[in-house]
Amino acid sequence: MANANGGKAWAADEQEAGxxxxxxxxxxxxxxxxxxxxxxxxxxxxxxxLDLHQSARCVRCEALLLRNPVDSxxxxxxxAAAAALLYVLANFNPLVGIEMQGIxxxxxxxxxxxxxxxxxxxxxxxxxxxxxxxxxxxxLTMLMALLIQVRLGRRGRAFPLLFRLxxxxxxxxxxxxLLLGMLVSLVKLSHLSSVILGVxxxxxxxxxxxxxxxxxxxxxxxxxxxxxxxxRA
Amino acid sequence: MRPAVTxxxxxxxxxxxxxxxxxxxxxxxxxxxxxxxxxxHSRRPRSxxxxxxxxxxxxxxxxxxxxxxxxxxxxxxxxxxxxxxxxVLFLWRSGSWPLAAVVFFASVMVPLLKVIAxxxxxxxxxxxxxxxxxxRARLYRLVEFVGRWSMLDIYVIVILAALVRFQGxxxxxxxxxxxxxxxxxxxxxxxxxxxxxxxxWDAASARVxxxxxxxxx
Numbered sequence: 001m002a003n004a005n006g007g008k009a010w011a012a013d014e015q016e017a018g019x020x021x022x023x024x025x026x027x028x029x030x031x032x033x034x035x036x037x038x039x040x041x042x043x044x045x046x047x048x049x050l051d052l053h054q055s056a057r058c059v060r061c062e063a064l065l066l067r068n069p070v071d072s073x074x075x076x077x078x079x080a081a082a083a084a085l086l087y088v089l090a091n092f093n094p095l096v097g098i099e100m101q102g103i104x105x106x107x108x109x110x111x112x113x114x115x116x117x118x119x120x121x122x123x124x125x126x127x128x129x130x131x132x133x134x135x136x137x138x139x140l141t142m143l144m145a146l147l148i149q150v151r152l153g154r155r156g157r158a159f160p161l162l163f164r165l166x167x168x169x170x171x172x173x174x175x176x177x178l179l180l181g182m183l184v185s186l187v188k189l190s191h192l193s194s195v196i197l198g199v200x201x202x203x204x205x206x207x208x209x210x211x212x213x214x215x216x217x218x219x220x221x222x223x224x225x226x227x228x229x230x231x232r233a
Numbered sequence: 234m235r236p237a238v239t240x241x242x243x244x245x246x247x248x249x250x251x252x253x254x255x256x257x258x259x260x261x262x263x264x265x266x267x268x269x270x271x272x273x274h275s276r277r278p279r280s281x282x283x284x285x286x287x288x289x290x291x292x293x294x295x296x297x298x299x300x301x302x303x304x305x306x307x308x309x310x311x312x313x314x315x316x317x318x319x320x321v322l323f324l325w326r327s328g329s330w331p332l333a334a335v336v337f338f339a340s341v342m343v344p345l346l347k348v349i350a351x352x353x354x355x356x357x358x359x360x361x362x363x364x365x366x367x368x369r370a371r372l373y374r375l376v377e378f379v380g381r382w383s384m385l386d387i388y389v390i391v392i393l394a395a396l397v398r399f400q401g402x403x404x405x406x407x408x409x410x411x412x413x414x415x416x417x418x419x420x421x422x423x424x425x426x427x428x429x430x431x432x433x434w435d436a437a438s439a440r441v442x443x444x445x446x447x448x449x450x
Contacts (some may be wrong), residue, residue: 062370127415132388150333181389181391189397
């Protein structure tokens with residue numbers, strides 16, 4: 001509850017500290033009864049008690065307010081680690097290739113960005129590099145850093161900053177759009193050459209499934225609530 | 234109809250990072266979240282004007298993005314320049330009409346519909362309309378969700394340009410429209426992010442407060 005920079009705010013919910021200590025019950029932390037404001041319409045409402053797998057939406061604008069996935073912390077961490085592994089595969093293997101008149105051309109993700117850069121399209125190359133390589137890597141590593149800190153029960157000073165970065169990077173990672181783009185370009189090429197799907201192509205296909213599962217099991221509220229989770233074996 | 238009790242109406246600020254509620258100090262002034270120390274605002278500052286600026290900029294870029302060639306193909310048969318639309322036509326004629334539909338939807342329709350949706354949200358918020366608020370909230374969520382899929386055509390060009398480099402046989406290069414198109418996607422995404430959906434619902438609180446005595450008392 002440190003409040004730096006002389007801000008005059010204080011917690012509106014005086015029972016805050018008491019609630020946080022309750023986070024070691026088997027159903028995860030409890031938000032039931034706490035006052036929350038909807039982030040999309042600002043309506044104040046009382047958070048319902050959620051069972052596992054349940055989620056709560058705003059009564060007025062239907063925005064998703066709370067979720068309670070099973071074993072959120074452990075599952076998200078495991079899936080993020082799997083995603084990191086797949087990401088290494090995706091970046092160091094050929095994505096797709098074509099064969100034309102006996103000549104075979106294969107391309108990696110970074111190779112495609114380099115080719116674009118070399119053709120004088122630096123800005124577009126930069127955009128592609130950021131959206132399919134840089135941002136997803138940053139988001140994944142920072143998410144793992146957050147989850148590990150919560151798991152260990154020790155949150156560093158950069159914790160809120162990391163969380164903000166993870167959230168603001170999320171819409172800018174576009175690997176699933178890249179996969180669809182690869183499919184479209186391969187269909188365009190399929191009538192004039194034979195098409196080879198590389199290891200990285202399949203790694204990205206698997207990555208999308210793993211990332212979707214990680215997003216499903218991720219519970220952002222847990223990052224701020226679960227203080228006792230790390231101590232529980 | 235009872236007035237909706239919002240955080241704003243009770244002088245509370247909710248943290249956009251961690252959701253913590255904090256009280257607005259009596260004298261006003263800058264507030265930071267007591268839990269995560271981020272600066273708090275009851276509404277995103279300058280939301281409407283920022284969204285307007287980004288939306289208008291993306292409308293301007295939409296023209297070169299669609300009129301200039303996005304892909305230049307040269308082969309022993311000669312060279313050819315394709316715009317986004319002629320690329321869609323090529324897919325359609327070569328028989329892959331499901332893909333033609335996907336590319337047409339992602340590259341032409343989505344950016345257009347996004348801009349129209351943003352204009353609708355901006356104008357209705359500025360008129361303080363309390364009409365169909367739930368539909369507009371859903372529209373906003375749709376705009377936020379669908380925006381990134383417009384990058385599809387950029388990735389198609391990138392893969393084609395990287396693969397098709399058989400000197401003398403065939404080469405594919407990205408055209409100037411690729412930059413403009415990337416700009417459209419980035420600007421519309423930023424516009425959607427800078428719009429504060431709570432503004433849609435603020436009209437309801439204002440309307441109820443005004444008409445409280447007139448309607449039912």
